[in-house]
Structures are given as C-alpha cells and as structure tokens.
Amino acid sequence: MLYKYVCFLFPVLLASCANFNKPAQPLPDRMEKRDNQNGKLMGDGFLVFGGVQKKNEEATGQISSNTNSHLWNASLAVLDFIPLISIDKVGGVIVTDWYQPEKAQDRTKVKVQINGPYLEVKALRVTVYKQNLHNGRWIDVSQTDSKAAHELEMLILTKARELRVLKNERD
Numbered sequence: 001m002l003y004k005y006v007c008f009l010f011p012v013l014l015a016s017c018a019n020f021n022k023p024a025q026p027l028p029d030r031m032e033k034r035d036n037q038n039g040k041l042m043g044d045g046f047l048v049f050g051g052v053q054k055k056n057e058e059a060t061g062q063i064s065s066n067t068n069s070h071l072w073n074a075s076l077a078v079l080d081f082i083p084l085i086s087i088d089k090v091g092g093v094i095v096t097d098w099y100q101p102e103k104a105q106d107r108t109k110v111k112v113q114i115n116g117p118y119l120e121v122k123a124l125r126v127t128v129y130k131q132n133l134h135n136g137r138w139i140d141v142s143q144t145d146s147k148a149a150h151e152l153e154m155l156i157l158t159k160a161r162e163l164r165v166l167k168n169e170r171d
Contacts, residue, residue: 067092067114070167071124074159075112078152082110098131105133108145110152119160126152 067090075094076087083097092114100107109129116123128148130141 066090066116068117068119068123068160070119070160070164071114071156073163074156075114075124077159077163078155079110079112106141107131107133107138108148112152112156119157119164121153121157124153124156126150126156128152 072089072092079094079096082099084094085097086093086095088094094110094112096110098107098109107130109131111127111129113125113127114123115125126149128145130145131138132141133139
C-alpha cells in the first residue's frame, strides 16, 4: 500500500523542483557556461567534481586535509615496481600486493599511510610485512621489517622533497 503512494508522490515531488517559468538556454551557451564554472556541475557549492579540490591542492600542496600531495606522489613513484592492491587518495593509504624477487624464499607487502598535510617525517608511516616460504606455505613473520620500512620512508621523503623543488621551479 505504501508503495503505491511513493510511486505516485515521487514524480510529483520531482516535478515540483523544476522551474517551468525560465526559458531554456540554447545548447552552446549552456556548454560554455558549464566550462567556465571550473569543474562545478551546478554552480557554487552544489556538486563539485574537481575545481575546488584542484585549486586547494595547487595552493597548499595537499590533496585533502590529511594527505600531502608531494608525499602521495613520491610514495607512488617509489613503489612503482610493486603491484598495488588498494589506494585511497583522500585517506592517504597505499597498500601493495605481495612482492617476491626471483628465486627468493620470502616476500614483502608494503602499507603507506600519509597522516598529515605537511611534508615531514611524522606525516608518513610505512609498514613492511614479511612472509617466509616454508614447506610450500607462506608463513607470516611475527614482526614487521622496521629497517626496510625506515629505508622506504627516507626514499619517499627524499623523492617528495625533489618533487616539491621541481614544482616550485616550474611556478
């Protein structure tokens, strides 16, 4: 019974949102107006697809309030030889697949977390997980590889600083 009312009221409510008094603009004018809104679909503050975020990233060097773009791009560059399983640009998390060098008896997986808008050591956290091959089965190593994690952090920070210098030279 409720279904009938919803099916009837939904089109009526939807039609009431339309502005029938305003004449439609010709198609080329609408296209030009949309392009001039810098990534906004329906004007200021409604649905934004990149205009505001892109300006914010260029001005402050950050993707979101918790992710520095230089650290993000440097992390992807440093880990480019390992297949990625998951990336969350806004949350600042990159997770790789297991990586095993040829004929090695161990493999590693890397998780990178960017927890701040600034280009600094405390905004970056790298965790390296290891597994060893034992009788045809992969066995988790009880502790993470902190030495490899520290080396990756230093590589990422160095690359991020290089990216920042290159960006400043271009600007």
